[in-house]
Amino acid sequence: xxxxxxxxxxxxxxxxxxxxxxxxxxxxxxxxxxxxxxxxxxxxxxxxxxxxxxxxxxxxxxxxxxxxxxxxxxxx
Amino acid sequence: xxxxxxxxxxxxxxxxxxxxxxxxxxxxxxxxxxxxxxxxxxxxxxxxxxxxxxxxxxxxxxxxxxxxxxxxxxxxxxxxxxxxxxxxxxxxxxxxxxxxxxxxxxxxxxxxxxxxxxxxxxxxxxxxxxxxxxxxxxxxxxxxxxxxxxxxxxxxxxxxxxxxxxxxxxxxxxxxxxxxxxxxxxxxxxxxxxxxxxxxxxxxxxxxxxxxxxxxxxxxxxxxxxxxxxxxxxxxxxxxxxxxxxxxxxxxxxxxxxxxxxxxxxxxxxxxxxxxxxxxxxxxxxxxxxxxxxxxxxxxxxxxxxxxxxxxxxxxxxxxxxxxxxxxxxxxxxxxxxxxxxxxxxxxxxxxxxxxxxxxxxxxxxxxxxxxxxxxxxxxxxxxxxxxxxxxxxxxxxxxxxxxxxxxxxxxxxxxxxxxxxxxxxxxxxxxxxxxxxxxxxxxxxxxxxxxxxxxxxxxxxxxxxxxxxxxxxxxxxxxxxxxxxxxxxxxxxxxxxxxxxxxxxxxxxxxxxxxxxxxxxxxxxxxxxxxxxxxxxxxxxxxxxxxxxxxxxxxxxxxxxxxxxxxxxxxxxxxxxxxxxxxxxxx
Numbered sequence: 001x002x003x004x005x006x007x008x009x010x011x012x013x014x015x016x017x018x019x020x021x022x023x024x025x026x027x028x029x030x031x032x033x034x035x036x037x038x039x040x041x042x043x044x045x046x047x048x049x050x051x052x053x054x055x056x057x058x059x060x061x062x063x064x065x066x067x068x069x070x071x072x073x074x075x076x
Numbered sequence: 077x078x079x080x081x082x083x084x085x086x087x088x089x090x091x092x093x094x095x096x097x098x099x100x101x102x103x104x105x106x107x108x109x110x111x112x113x114x115x116x117x118x119x120x121x122x123x124x125x126x127x128x129x130x131x132x133x134x135x136x137x138x139x140x141x142x143x144x145x146x147x148x149x150x151x152x153x154x155x156x157x158x159x160x161x162x163x164x165x166x167x168x169x170x171x172x173x174x175x176x177x178x179x180x181x182x183x184x185x186x187x188x189x190x191x192x193x194x195x196x197x198x199x200x201x202x203x204x205x206x207x208x209x210x211x212x213x214x215x216x217x218x219x220x221x222x223x224x225x226x227x228x229x230x231x232x233x234x235x236x237x238x239x240x241x242x243x244x245x246x247x248x249x250x251x252x253x254x255x256x257x258x259x260x261x262x263x264x265x266x267x268x269x270x271x272x273x274x275x276x277x278x279x280x281x282x283x284x285x286x287x288x289x290x291x292x293x294x295x296x297x298x299x300x301x302x303x304x305x306x307x308x309x310x311x312x313x314x315x316x317x318x319x320x321x322x323x324x325x326x327x328x329x330x331x332x333x334x335x336x337x338x339x340x341x342x343x344x345x346x347x348x349x350x351x352x353x354x355x356x357x358x359x360x361x362x363x364x365x366x367x368x369x370x371x372x373x374x375x376x377x378x379x380x381x382x383x384x385x386x387x388x389x390x391x392x393x394x395x396x397x398x399x400x401x402x403x404x405x406x407x408x409x410x411x412x413x414x415x416x417x418x419x420x421x422x423x424x425x426x427x428x429x430x431x432x433x434x435x436x437x438x439x440x441x442x443x444x445x446x447x448x449x450x451x452x453x454x455x456x457x458x459x460x461x462x463x464x465x466x467x468x469x470x471x472x473x474x475x476x477x478x479x480x481x482x483x484x485x486x487x488x489x490x491x492x493x494x495x496x497x498x499x500x501x502x503x504x505x506x507x508x509x510x511x512x513x514x515x516x517x518x519x520x521x522x523x524x525x526x527x528x529x530x531x532x533x534x535x536x537x538x539x540x541x542x543x544x545x546x547x548x549x550x551x552x553x554x555x556x557x558x559x560x561x562x563x564x565x566x567x568x569x570x571x572x573x574x575x576x577x578x579x580x581x582x583x584x585x586x587x588x589x590x591x592x593x594x595x596x597x598x599x600x601x602x603x604x605x606x607x608x609x610x611x612x613x614x615x616x617x618x619x620x621x622x623x624x625x626x627x628x629x630x631x632x633x634x635x636x637x638x639x640x641x642x643x644x645x646x647x648x649x650x651x652x653x654x655x656x657x658x659x660x661x662x663x664x
Contacts (some may be wrong), residue, residue, distance in 0.1 A: 008083055011083055011086050011087065011090075012082070035113045035275075038111075038113075038273050038275060039082065039113070039114055042082055042114065042279050043081065043082045043083050043086075046279075047081065052268075054272065057272060
């Protein structure tokens with residue numbers, strides 16, 4: 001799961017995968033602005049077959065939260 | 077209808093961008109009043125897959141009017157090929173959500189903005205239509221009540237349609253409402269991001285939008301599909317004619333699955349009527365295939381619709397190649413449809429220029445296969461189009477007859493060639509633009525003039541647009557050649573000289589050029605001519621045309637050759653087997 005999330009983030013945000021870990025936050029990645037965030041949410045939804053609510057979209061401002069949100073939604 | 081995921085498209089796009097391609101470049105600007113950033117990679121991806129090499133620039137958020145008014149804006153980059161304009165109604169007029177909304181202000185903005193853009197820019201413009209509210213009060217009256225919000229949006233879209241009709245060679249519409257119909261509300265619209273990011277259109281909707289823009293892009297670059305090559309067994313009908321016999325194959329207006337094949341054939345006939353050249357490539361006994369086409373009571377397609385065919389046991393790649401040379405058309409204008417994965421793969425690998433479409437395993441997806449592919453979309457429909465297969469059939473007869481003559485001169489004499497040469501009339505401008513747009517081989521400068529540009533040449537006193545229509549014993553070739561010239565300071569310059577490939581091999585180009593230049597010499601009193609050859613991947617055919625016409629080479633590089641010729645030194649071609657007429661009814 002971590003790997004898939006990091007890989008997807010690298011692709012959508014056009015940034016090397018090595019620069020992304022669970023602690024990486026939105027302000028650490030240049031392309032992770034509000035529009036990058038929207039594309040990231042869309043790509044995550046497609047990749048994992050989940051649907052985020054608005055609170056998820058707002059809260060997922062670091063990689064750790066993204067991974068745990070996706071894990072929560074896929075386990076239900 | 078699954079679409080590729082964003083991640084997949086980004087990966088494919090990265091692969092395209094890393095590969096050196098000889099594709100022609102296309103430069104696109106997107107002006108918008110809503111968030112469409114997600115569309116940029118989708119658009120690039122679809123432009124790449126249409127054989128182009130794109131750059132895409134995005135205008136600022138909600139600055140459409142400013143950018144259209146500012147000559148220095150992203151819209152007016154001199155290399156710009158295509159400008160996309162997309163408005164979301166809620167952002168254009170926030171009152172549009174209110175009961176009793178009056179669309180007059182929005183109509184005025186749209187009308188003046190797009191009119192201004194079309195007048196200022198020579199680029200092709202694509203505008204998206206407005207999406208009527210999917211949920212409104214008085215839903216039951218939405219179809220009938222004047223002044224209903226839905227009615228207001230309809231009027232706004234009518235305004236767009238009028239604009240598109242007024243700028244028919246420049247402005248094209250993407251019908252957002254139809255795209256939403258295809259996807260359904262849940263897939264097409266993302267209310268979350270509409271309110272969080274001002275991005276109302278889902279990635280899937282933007283993907284369909286981008287596909288249509290990419291098709292306009294391909295067509296505006298003159299890359300047109302002209303020929304549809306069809307397999308027979310399990311493509312035109314279900315089953316194998318050689319085994320199942322006439323009564324056993326599946327082809328019927330009433331039964332499943334025969335009806336799927338019947339409707340597929342109807343979609344082929346629609347393309348025939350639009351001017352697409354229809355051909356067969358089938359591994360069969362020829363007589364078996366004719367039995368179906370001639371005798372099957374419910375077979376819409378007939379022999380008369382075919383320009384040519386290869387029904388034999390040779391490999392289909394060679395057969396397609398030989399049809400391309402027979403028809404004088406580039407392989408990249410061919411689309412091949414077959415149910416066999418092996419045949420499709422063979423053609424893909426051997427003649428990669430050909431677009432290959434495999435018949436789906438589900439027969440019920442066959443009737444929509446060709447319209448959905450967008451391969452045969454066109455930017456305009458001219459009356460020449462619908463006659464094209466007839467023209468190619470006549471060409472086929474001519475070739476047969478040519479084989480029975482020992483020398484070319486005798487053959488040409490026997491044709492009773494006639495040519496009508498005159499300045500282009502208003503009704504011919506669309507055809508001239510079409511020829512400029514898609515003539516690749518016999519085209520010395522390959523300038524892709526639009527209708528507006530051609531009209532401008534024709535209206536100038538110091539320029540002229542000549543056309544030639546030709547015919548012979550076998551039939552009319554139609555309007556097949558264009559020459560555009562202008563003059564200044566005693567020197568005439570040939571801007572464009574092109575001829576449709578179906579008129580090759582008859583020396584008509586010599587007759588045409590001579591006639592046009594003589595007429596212009598008398599009219600303008602020019603003392604010399606200048607001309608040029610600009611090399612493209614496809615016009616090697618006319619590499620030495622100007623030399624053959626007696627012009628002197630002045631300068632030469634890999635890409636370009638320029639020529640000149642004193643009018644006093646110009647000689648008339650010794651061709652006496654073409655009857656030239658010059659009706660004096662030019663209008664513009």
